[in-house]
Amino acid sequence: MSPNVGMFDRVLRILVGLALLSLVFVGPKTPWGLVGLVPFLTGLARFCPAYRLAGVSTCGRCAKPAAKSE
Numbered sequence: 001m002s003p004n005v006g007m008f009d010r011v012l013r014i015l016v017g018l019a020l021l022s023l024v025f026v027g028p029k030t031p032w033g034l035v036g037l038v039p040f041l042t043g044l045a046r047f048c049p050a051y052r053l054a055g056v057s058t059c060g061r062c063a064k065p066a067a068k069s070e
Contacts, residue, residue, distance in 0.1 A: 003046035006058035013043030 005013065017040025023033030042048045051057060 001045075001047045003059050004051045004057040005042065005046045005048050006060060009058040010043045010046055013039040017041070017043060 017036040017038070020033050020036025021040060023030055023036070025033075046059070
């Protein structure tokens, strides 16, 4: 699993994930806040399976280097 989530995307995912997770403990106290685990964990892992399926990467420096031709 090579990283495909850039720094801005990563910080945004972690913040949104934490905000959604907070719904489990404060506010409406709904289990739907557990949906926040998805963006939180993808932000921590720097890998998004949906990005892989779509062929998207927001991680400019993390891209695989081009193969050298001999």
